[in-house]
Amino acid sequence: MLSRWAALALALTLTAPATSSAQAEGDVDRARARYAEGLAAVDEARWGDALEAFEASYALSGVGAALFNVATTLRALGRHVDARAALERLLAAHPELDPEMRAAADAMLREERARVATLVLAGLPPPPAPRALLDGVEVADDGARPLRLAVDPGPRHVVVTADGRAPFEWRGTLADGAIERVDVRLAPAATGGDDPEILLWILAACGVALAAGAVALGWAVWEADEPRPDGPQVIRL
Amino acid sequence: MRRAPLAIAALALASCSHGAVLELSLELPDRGDARFAVLDAAPGAPPDGAGPTVAFAPGDEAHVSLVAGADLEAPLHVRVRFCEAPDCAGEPSPPTVRARIERAFYPGVKTSLTLAVPPPPATLEIDACRVQGCIEGRGAALYCVDGTHVCEL
Numbered sequence: 524m525l526s527r528w529a530a531l532a533l534a535l536t537l538t539a540p541a542t543s544s545a546q547a548e549g550d551v552d553r554a555r556a557r558y559a560e561g562l563a564a565v566d567e568a569r570w571g572d573a574l575e576a577f578e579a580s581y582a583l584s585g586v587g588a589a590l591f592n593v594a595t596t597l598r599a600l601g602r603h604v605d606a607r608a609a610l611e612r613l614l615a616a617h618p619e620l621d622p623e624m625r626a627a628a629d630a631m632l633r634e635e636r637a638r639v640a641t642l643v644l645a646g647l648p649p650p651p652a653p654r655a656l657l658d659g660v661e662v663a664d665d666g667a668r669p670l671r672l673a674v675d676p677g678p679r680h681v682v683v684t685a686d687g688r689a690p691f692e693w694r695g696t697l698a699d700g701a702i703e704r705v706d707v708r709l710a711p712a713a714t715g716g717d718d719p720e721i722l723l724w725i726l727a728a729c730g731v732a733l734a735a736g737a738v739a740l741g742w743a744v745w746e747a748d749e750p751r752p753d754g755p756q757v758i759r760l
Numbered sequence: 761m762r763r764a765p766l767a768i769a770a771l772a773l774a775s776c777s778h779g780a781v782l783e784l785s786l787e788l789p790d791r792g793d794a795r796f797a798v799l800d801a802a803p804g805a806p807p808d809g810a811g812p813t814v815a816f817a818p819g820d821e822a823h824v825s826l827v828a829g830a831d832l833e834a835p836l837h838v839r840v841r842f843c844e845a846p847d848c849a850g851e852p853s854p855p856t857v858r859a860r861i862e863r864a865f866y867p868g869v870k871t872s873l874t875l876a877v878p879p880p881p882a883t884l885e886i887d888a889c890r891v892q893g894c895i896e897g898r899g900a901a902l903y904c905v906d907g908t909h910v911c912e913l
Binding site: 749759760 | 779780781799800801803811812813814822823824825827828829836868870
């Protein structure tokens with residue numbers, strides 16, 4: 524069996540320009556080193572480190588296998604929107620992919636497309652619109668209304684703020700491929716003093732409910748991922 | 761925060777180790793002198809006959825799901841005996857094909873393997889990279905760079 528290392532070396536060699544300079548050869552060496560770092564990180568389930576290493580390897584080498592691993596690492600991190608983008612890029616930019624890797628990427632892309640959820644923010648005024656934050660990160664607003672956001676499934680948090688308006692907040696858990704409509708209502712800012720103790724109790728109740736949801740979600744994920752035999756003939760070892 | 765321990769518990773639950781399944785498809789040779797192709801399997805060492813078996817008709821395409829026990833990393837030994845009885849009772853030395861699969865199981869993953877079983881007697885060594893299917897799994901589902909399968913990592 525050709526080792527992973529030998530295969531990568533071969534791939535990098537094949538993709539290196541015939542008239543490569545010493546600088547380019549140095550890039551190939553660094554790409555190999557970062558790729559090996561990525562593999563080691565995967566073995567230890569250090570997904571963040573693996574992603575950084577594979578991205579660097581791809582930037583240095585342009586080898587499709589490195590981008591494939593970027594995509595699979597993103598998937599392992601639960602970043603399905605980014606994984607989908609990486610796979611689309613892989614298939615579009617690497618016609619040299621061997622058929623088996625292309626088939627695997629195709630299959631994974633279908634899965635990722637099915638997993639990415641959509642948040643439809645309705646009720647936003649046209650640009651310049653209030654600021655919308657998704658999980659604390661400001662979302663790009665292209666002016667389309669309603670504003671459609673491709674998001675990873677799981678618990679999501681949207682906050683919309685505007686001058687003179689009370690912040691609008693939405694929390695929810697999106698299933699794979701779900702399309703969730705959120706009606707954004709920006710009420711005038713309250714002028715009176717809210718009772719901080721009541722707010723504290725409300726927040727605590729939300730926290731408990733969120734935690735219970737997380738436990739239920741974890742259990743559901745665990746159950747759903749358990750592999751089960753296909754057919755009636757089964758041997759349990 | 762009260763919710764923090766619960767959230768951690770949920771994450772821990774979600775990351776618990778999972779079982780593993782190998783979907784094994786066999787193209788069985790036709791042997792006119794045997795009525796049954798009797799399959800059994802064991803991790804780590806060849807089957808000793810004490811475990812469960814399933815019987816198929818020689819010449820058929822057979823399918824069996826092998827559910828891993830505790831040891832996922834040990835080589836999987838598969839045996840196909842060509843017998844007159846569906847449990848090979850009273851046949852101490854039937855014609856046999858043995859296969860040793862370098863690695864068949866990965867945590868939380870359903871893998872698959874298709875084997876063309878040669879006429880007995882024969883012994884097969886199956887490289888781990890012939891086992892397919894990790895793309896469906898959680899976690900370490902990266903592509904094997906040698907281009908033969910997606911299970912190595």
